[in-house]
Amino acid sequence: MNEHDKIRALLSLAAADVLDPGEEKQLLDHLRTCDSCGAELEKWKLLAGGLRRLPTPQPRSIVVERARAQAQIRLTEEIEHRWNRTVIIGLLVFAWILTLLSWPLVRLFTGGVLGMLDPRFNHAWIVFGVFTTTVWLAGGAAAVLLSMQQRRERRLA
C-alpha cells in the first residue's frame, strides 16, 4: 500500500472526525499536494453531512409515559428492596452479637470474671448451643422461603 492508498483509507474517517492528531497531520500534508484526494474528501464530507442530518424519529408519547411510570415503580421497588436488605442485615448482626454476648455476660454476672473464662462444657452449654442452632436454622429457612416467594411474585408481575 503506497502513501496515496494509505491516505485514501483515512478520508472516510476524516469526514467522521475520528482521526488522531498524527493521522490528521499526515492527511493535511498530503492534501496540500493532491487535488484528487481533496475532491474525494469533499464527497465523504457530503455523505457524513447527510448522515448527521437524518431526521430523528420520536417515540410515541404513550410509550414514553408508560416507560416513565414503569421505571419509577421499579425504582421505588429497588429502593424498598435495598432498605429491607439493610434492615435485615442490621438485625442479623444485632442478633448474632446478642447471642454471642449473652452467655459470657450471664457467666460474668453469676460466676465472676474467672467463671466466664471457664465455660464448663456441661448440660447448660449443650442446651444453649442446640437452642441457638435451631433458632438460626429456622430463621434461615424462613428467609429462603420468603425470598423464593418474592421472586415468584415478581416474575408473575
Added chain:
Amino acid sequence: MNMTGSAILYSAMVGGLAGRESTAAMYWEGRVALDSDVAQLRRGDLEALSTLLTRYQNRLYRYLLRMVRQPAEAEDLFQQTWLRVAEKIQQYDPRRSFEAWLFTLARNLAIDHLRRMRPESLDEPIGDSASGETAATRLPSREQPPIEGILQRERSQRLGVVLEMLPVVQREVLSLRFEEEMKIEEIAEVLDAPLSTVKTRLRRALERLRVIMETSYPGENWQ
C-alpha cells in the same frame, strides 16, 4: 455605517470568542446538570429519573430503532432499557460516562432481542433475501420533485433506507457517531471494543454505505 476591515475582523473575532465561550459554558452547565441528575437518581429520586428519561428519550429511541428497525420492537426495548436503568443504577460507576452506560444497557438488550428473535440479523447481508426483495427495490423513487425542501427530505429518506440495509454492527456504529455524536472513545465503551476495531467498523460502514448510494443513485448529491 461603514466599518474598516480590521474593525470587522475584530468584531468577528470577539463575536466568535464570545460565541465559543457561551457554547462551552452551556456544555458545562449541561454536564453539571446531568451529573446532578444522575447523582440524585442514585439516591432514588424519581424526579431525576423522569428528567433523564425526557433528556434521552429521542436519542435512545433513535438508536434502538437503528438497531432493530421495527418501531414496535424499538418501543418495547426503550421501555425495557429504562426498567434496567432503575434496577442497575446502583451498579453505575459515576466516573464513567452516563451516556455510554445508558447506551450500553440499550445495546445489550437490543442484541439479546435480535439474537432471540432474528439471529440471522446479527450477521445479515444487504437486503432481505427471504422476501426476494433487493436493495434497489426498497429504495424510494428516483424521480425528484422540484422543490428543494422536498428533495432534501427525499435524500435523507434514501440515506435512511440505505442505512437500514447495512448489517447491525455497521448501522450502530454510524448511528452512534453521526446521530448521537459520540466520541470514538465513548463508542468503544458502548461496543466494548478497542478503538482500532471501532475505527475499522466505522470506515467499512461508510465505504459500504457509499457504494450502495453510488450504485443506486449515481451522481447524486447526498447532502
